Amino acid sequence: MFTDEYFMKMALQEAEIAFEKDEVPIGCVVVSNNRVIARAHNLTETLNDVTAHAEMQAITSAANFLGGKYLVNCTLYVTLEPCVMCSGALSWSQISKVVIGARDEQRGFINKNLSLHSKTEIVSGIMENECSSIVKEFFKAKR
Numbered sequence: 357m358f359t360d361e362y363f364m365k366m367a368l369q370e371a372e373i374a375f376e377k378d379e380v381p382i383g384c385v386v387v388s389n390n391r392v393i394a395r396a397h398n399l400t401e402t403l404n405d406v407t408a409h410a411e412m413q414a415i416t417s418a419a420n421f422l423g424g425k426y427l428v429n430c431t432l433y434v435t436l437e438p439c440v441m442c443s444g445a446l447s448w449s450q451i452s453k454v455v456i457g458a459r460d461e462q463r464g465f466i467n468k469n470l471s472l473h474s475k476t477e478i479v480s481g482i483m484e485n486e487c488s489s490i491v492k493e494f495f496k497a498k499r
């Protein structure tokens with residue numbers, strides 16, 4: 357039951373909430389012991405804050421929940437590959453695993469030859485089509 361797809365679907369629901377708020381639709385959840393401990397979506401427009409990416413908020417929220425800054429035994433599910441800023445924050449968090457929906461060839465950290473913390477396992481391509489099409493749809497509507 358608690359598959360990568362199961363939690364990615366929840367991240368996608370967060371992306372849909374962002375879409376409805378006219379935010380670039382990216383969402384994520386942080387899971388610990390099969391339990392969602394943080395959920396967030398991009399809020400850069402709402403908060404007027406370029407750092408308000410879904411991952412940044414989820415990292416803060418998960419750390420608050422755990423009462424510690426390191427996200428040990430936690431997995432982040434995010435619909436789009438994290439950018440350089442978020443990958444830096446994820447490295448500092450020492451998160452155990454990051455599961456990515458769709459790749460972001462331009463702004464993602466992977467093509468910048470960056471890596472996360474040495475302890476962090478990375479999985480990519482979970483519900484890739486759904487995760488990328490919501491972003492494409494958003495920008496198509498903008499044009």
Ligand SMILES: [Zn+2]
Nearest residue numbers: 409438439442
């Ligand atoms: Zn980011």
